[in-house]
Amino acid sequence: MSQTLLKNGRRVVTGQLAASDVLIEDGKIAAVGTNLSANDDATVYDLDNNLITPGLVDIHVHLREPGYTNKETIATGSRAAAHGGFTTIAAMANLKPTCDTPERFHAQEARNVKDGAVKIIQYSPVTKGRAGQKPVDVAAQYAAGARLFSDDGAGIQDASVVYQAMQQLAKYDLPICDHAQDNQLANGGVINDGSVAKKMGLPGMPKISETAQIARNIVIAQATGAHYHVCHVSTKESIELIRHAKQLGINVTCEVTPHHLLLADADIPDDDAEYKMNPPLRSREDQEACLAGLLDGTIDCIATDHAPHTDAEKHRGFLASPNGIVGSETAFALLYTRYVKNGIFTLVELIDWLSGAPKRVFKLEDAGQLAVGDPADIAVFDIDHQTTIKPDQFFSKGHNTPFVGDRVYGASVKTFVDGKLVYDREDTE
Structure with missing residues (x-):
């Protein structure tokens, strides 16, 4: 059994931001809560108080x-x-x-x-x-x-x-x-x-x-x-x-x-x-x-x-x-x-x-919603710090946007698809 633990994040609970961990097992969400633990060989990510949302x-x-x-x-x-x-x-x-x-x-x-x-x-x-x-x-x-x-x-x-x-x-x-x-x-x-x-x-x-x-x-x-x-x-x-x-x-x-x-x-x-x-x-x-x-x-x-x-x-x-x-x-x-x-x-x-x-x-059964048993499709955003929109940092071939230079909150930090890390801001820094 493959495990991944997302620790020290926050998610919206009854309209408020609350501390949250997410445990992923074999590409599915196994638990959502606080102070979760995982196997010794699990991959662990410290989310540094960033926002966890469904993908x-x-x-x-x-x-x-x-x-x-x-x-x-x-x-x-x-x-x-x-x-x-x-x-x-x-x-x-x-x-x-x-x-x-x-x-x-x-x-x-x-x-x-x-x-x-x-x-x-x-x-x-x-x-x-x-x-x-x-x-x-x-x-x-x-x-x-x-x-x-x-x-x-x-x-x-x-x-x-x-x-x-x-x-x-x-x-x-x-x-x-x-x-x-x-x-x-x-x-x-x-x-x-x-x-x-x-x-x-x-x-x-x-x-x-x-x-x-x-x-x-x-x-x-x-x-x-x-x-x-x-x-x-x-x-x-x-x-x-x-x-x-x-x-x-x-x-x-x-x-x-x-x-x-x-x-x-x-x-x-x-x-x-x-x-x-x-x-x-x-x-x-x-x-x-x-x-x-x-x-x-x-x-x-x-x-x-x-x-x-x-x-x-x-x-x-x-x-x-x-x-x-x-x-x-x-x-x-x-x-x-x-x-x-x-x-x-x-x-x-x-x-x-x-x-x-x-x-x-659109009745999309394969998209997750942060519920136990759902696909571990998860996004993590930094809503506390400003960044600048810079097309030279895009992964798209297209740079065509009128929002160049805008200062924004909510940059993506990590993205997981079926529990697999498919974007990590640390890799671009």
Whole structure:
């Protein structure tokens, strides 16, 4: 029997920080408490009063392999996740080729297992080739092991295709995770349609391009009984629609990104594509609505939409640069610093939105929750000392973030997956 003992940590107990040890046996949590002991040959880590949490769960990342390994690989992206305290991540299917057949799906899962530093759940695309024209064979993909479906990076424009896909997915109680965007209404916008876009002379993306697609898909979800999950919700009107749909009993869930909680278009300093993402940073009112929706339960969880690109790509300005920023390595610290330390929401809430909530929403049996018998998926954070966000310390290939130089609390110290140490800050110091 292999044992690991985590000593002298703290965890949240009934809303308060309390001293805690964790005993791990053969990759499972064997005990959680104080003054725990282990075998003489156990590996012991002194956590130095740092915070112990369940391993975080990120339901929305882009690992870029195969097809775009100049931006990221499974190895670098999963190590970035471990660096941020994430022990389970779900990888989107915008790959080349995408895993739209059982054979390709099996091959992708094999790559994930071979190179992944953390647990990786692979998305299947909703449509063949992610072209939005014909649904994949859901039954075959399900038999191959697919449990999450998304064409993320592109909204499915044809309502009949969404209807057919939801009909199939409902039979297996599988979610469709939707990048809600009507391309005709988006009108080629690269930034939120508003005063900042006008000031910068850039084409704006109206909020209705997101909201209209969500409205359409909510109605289809109601008709089919499918689980409709909205990726990276960003507008006040979208959140109001989802709130109303939930009140009607429609099976709708949604996520919000850290950047839509932390920034608005008014924070964009100039034509700097480190602030370019899709959906774009919206108005301050929308940012506040995202926070309110999270606090009242309309928004179910937080997901990073970790989207790495090369430095060269992101230095071309809003018109020519790709959408997206990295988020795996900064999410917990940024949100803890801005919102928990300022009393806007609690540490209990933040931990749940980043671990328990995605586990519940997507029925993720393999993600641990610090309970005896659970997988020993554990994160340890330093919430007492400030650090500076420095992209040259990232494990991701992508350095594209607007948060460079931010001073934060909550840096990751150690991360364990099934009891195995997969990130240790001591190794980087």
